[in-house]
Each structure stands twice: as C-alpha cells, then as structure tokens.
Amino acid sequence: MGKMTNTEVAGRRSNKRGMATRESMLDAALRSLASGDPGAVSGNRIAKDIGATWGTVKYQFGDIDGLWSAVLRYTAERRGDLPASASVNASLRDRVSAIVDNLYEGLSGADSRAIETLRAAMPRDRAEFERAYPLTAAEFESWRQAWLDTCRRAFAGLEIDPQRVAEVAAFIPGAMRGMVSERQLGTYTDLDLARRGFTNAIVEYLEP
Structure with a gap:
C-alpha cells in the first residue's frame, strides 16, 4: 500500500x-x-x-427528524441486543425472568428517560407521526421489529406458540414501564413481588 x-x-x-x-x-x-x-x-x-x-x-x-432518528439509532447501538438468559439451555422461567429483570433495569436508565421525553412530544396519531417525522417513525418501527425478533430468539427451542410469543412481546415493555414508573415515583407496592408475579403469569401463559 x-x-x-x-x-x-x-x-x-x-x-x-x-x-x-x-x-x-x-x-x-x-x-x-x-x-x-x-x-x-x-x-x-x-x-x-x-x-x-x-x-x-x-x-x-x-x-x-434526522436528528431524532439518529438519536434513536445511537441509543439502540449503545444498548445492543437484550440477553435472554445466561444459557441456551435455560428454562422458560429463567428466560422470562432475564427479560423482565433486564427491562426493569434498562428502562430506568438515562437513555430510556430521554426516549420517553421524545416519544411524549411526537404526534399520537400514527399517520400524522409518519407524515411529520418519517425518519423517526421508521426508526421506532425498526425497534418494534427488533424487539419481536429478540423475544423470538429468547424462546427459541421451547416449542412455544409463536402467536403467544408475539402477544407477550407486545405487552411486556408497557407493563415494565409501569413498574419502573412506580419505582421512580415512589410506591407502597412491593415491586420485587410484582416482578415475580408478572414472571409467573408469563411463564404460565407460554408454557408449552
């Protein structure tokens, strides 16, 4: 050279x-x-x-729009993929628990607070959002698909109904944001107990 x-x-x-x-x-x-x-x-x-x-x-x-989409891509790159469990041979309960615990910690971080602030400022109507901020909307959509793919990989090899995996993937983030909000605002709820109950419910639903 x-x-x-x-x-x-x-x-x-x-x-x-x-x-x-x-x-x-x-x-x-x-x-x-x-x-x-x-x-x-x-x-x-x-x-x-x-x-x-x-x-x-x-x-x-x-x-x-270019700035916000770059911010979202940057946080996704820093976050990386969500580890489903410590081992590919982990039980269903261990895999669900790993997802719940990782989200509980991750959603409390500064990047997550930043994304919540950004989301709150975006139009609620999807068509309006995609029209006004096409790059940002596309980035959020890629997050949704990436999260679904992560959940599919997390439960791979357990012979779980794919439709149930998709349903669980759809409701886990919102439920975990609720628990994180309770922790940040202060609560009389035992959040360790809440996470165990949440994990048990998901395991019961997904059990082959």
Missing part, C-alpha cells in the same frame, strides 16, 4: 473530527432529553445545549 498524500491525511483527520462532533452532539441531545423537560425537543434548545448553532446541527443531521 502506498504512502498517503497530505490531502488524504487531512481528509481522514477531518472525518474523525466530524464523527467525534456528531457523537458529542448525540450525547448532548440525550442528556438534554433525559432531563424530562418538554422544551428539550426544540431544535434551537438542543442546539443551545449542544453548544452549537442550529445550522451546525442541520449540517450533521439534515433537520430535526
């Missing part, structure tokens, strides 16, 4: 700086959203929190 020219070296350095700038912007946007302040979804507010002009943010992401 030949020696790089000065122009090529400068180009690589510039690209590295650009990627670092993009990542720092995404980190700053997530910190702002994680505050829970509804005003954090404003493009100008995000630019201010990032320490840049809105023009600089647009240069990196195109528009606010």
Whole structure:
C-alpha cells in the first residue's frame, strides 16, 4: 500500500473530527432529553445545549427528524441486543425472568428517560407521526421489529406458540414501564413481588 498524500491525511483527520462532533452532539441531545423537560425537543434548545448553532446541527443531521432518528439509532447501538438468559439451555422461567429483570433495569436508565421525553412530544396519531417525522417513525418501527425478533430468539427451542410469543412481546415493555414508573415515583407496592408475579403469569401463559 502506498504512502498517503497530505490531502488524504487531512481528509481522514477531518472525518474523525466530524464523527467525534456528531457523537458529542448525540450525547448532548440525550442528556438534554433525559432531563424530562418538554422544551428539550426544540431544535434551537438542543442546539443551545449542544453548544452549537442550529445550522451546525442541520449540517450533521439534515433537520430535526434526522436528528431524532439518529438519536434513536445511537441509543439502540449503545444498548445492543437484550440477553435472554445466561444459557441456551435455560428454562422458560429463567428466560422470562432475564427479560423482565433486564427491562426493569434498562428502562430506568438515562437513555430510556430521554426516549420517553421524545416519544411524549411526537404526534399520537400514527399517520400524522409518519407524515411529520418519517425518519423517526421508521426508526421506532425498526425497534418494534427488533424487539419481536429478540423475544423470538429468547424462546427459541421451547416449542412455544409463536402467536403467544408475539402477544407477550407486545405487552411486556408497557407493563415494565409501569413498574419502573412506580419505582421512580415512589410506591407502597412491593415491586420485587410484582416482578415475580408478572414472571409467573408469563411463564404460565407460554408454557408449552
């Protein structure tokens, strides 16, 4: 391989700086959203929190829809796949318990709080959402499919009805957000007991 020219070296350095700038912007946007302040979804507010002009943010992401879709993709990459259990030979109960416990912890994190703030600001009507924020809506849809695929892999080899797996995949995230909300707000409910009961109910439903 030949020696790089000065122009090529400068180009690589510039690209590295650009990627670092993009990542720092995404980190700053997530910190702002994680505050829970509804005003954090404003493009100008995000630019201010990032320490840049809105023009600089647009240069990196195109528009606010491009920024939000990039934020979602970034959090998904950082999160990675959800481990279903410690072993492929794990029992149904162990697999369900692993999913419930991982979600319980993961949904309490700063990234999850940021996504909740973003979701709360998006249009409730799906058609309106997809029209106004097509890239962000597509990213959320990819999350739904990725989560369903994760659940299918989690229960692979147990001869469980696929339709029941899809139903469980659909209701687990919302139920776990409820428990996390109870923990954050303070509650008289025994949340350890609640998670055990939730796990038992899912196991009973999925039992081949």
